[in-house]
Amino acid sequence: LIGPLANEFPNVEIYADTFSRLLLDLVSLLHQEGKTEDAAKHIHAAIGFWDKLIERDPLAASSGIFEELGNALKDAGHKAEAKSVYQKQIASIKRLIAEQPMVPGHQWNLFHAQRMHGFTSLEMNQLSEAIMLFEDALDTISKMASDFPSDPKYQEWLAKHLGTIGKAFRKSGSKEDAEQFFRKRVNRFEQLATTQPSVPQYQ
Secondary structure, three states, X not given: OHHXXXXXXXXXXHHHHHHHXXXXXXXXXXXXXXXXXXXXXXXXXXXXXXXXXXXXXXXHHHOHHHHHHHHHHHHOOOHHHHHHHHHHHHHHHHHHHHHOOOOHHHHHHHHHHHHHHHHHHHHOOOHXXXXXXXXXXXXXXXXXXXXXXXXXXXXXXXXXXXXXXXXXHHHHOOHHHHHHHHHHHHHHHHHHHHHOOOOHHHO
């Protein structure tokens, strides 16, 4: 029932959201039962549905369910398909940012999509690509931290992400670059500890 409704009314968020979650639940169940071929069919159905939805409504790229689709694919071992989903999400969000540059939520969603794409590349041992994607995410979160200096959320994520890049460089064998980013991470948290002394996790 929900499938035809989602396809007939693609701009009704509750239909798209419910249909997508049902597909993801079904994929997860099929994987648990070892029915990988059936799971793959429903994965491609989910990707196809979201491709059509984004064509009709670019704002869908900022939907949390789109990232959940990529995450579900990654967790199920379909990492190449997950990368494809993240790539499409990133491209669509960038178009949204070009059209609506003053909406901070788009930048925030772009940052997380870039990170997830980077983590997937890292898990596939594509280290150069992972580092490049993490550096793209660094540009995104750095801009948000600069645009909203009074919001500790962005400052904290900037510090955390510096550590993520450090770990990626360490895995690649580049110890000097890794140390550089770990030091930057420490410096950022020291700044947060000074400006937010009442937050225990910054101490």
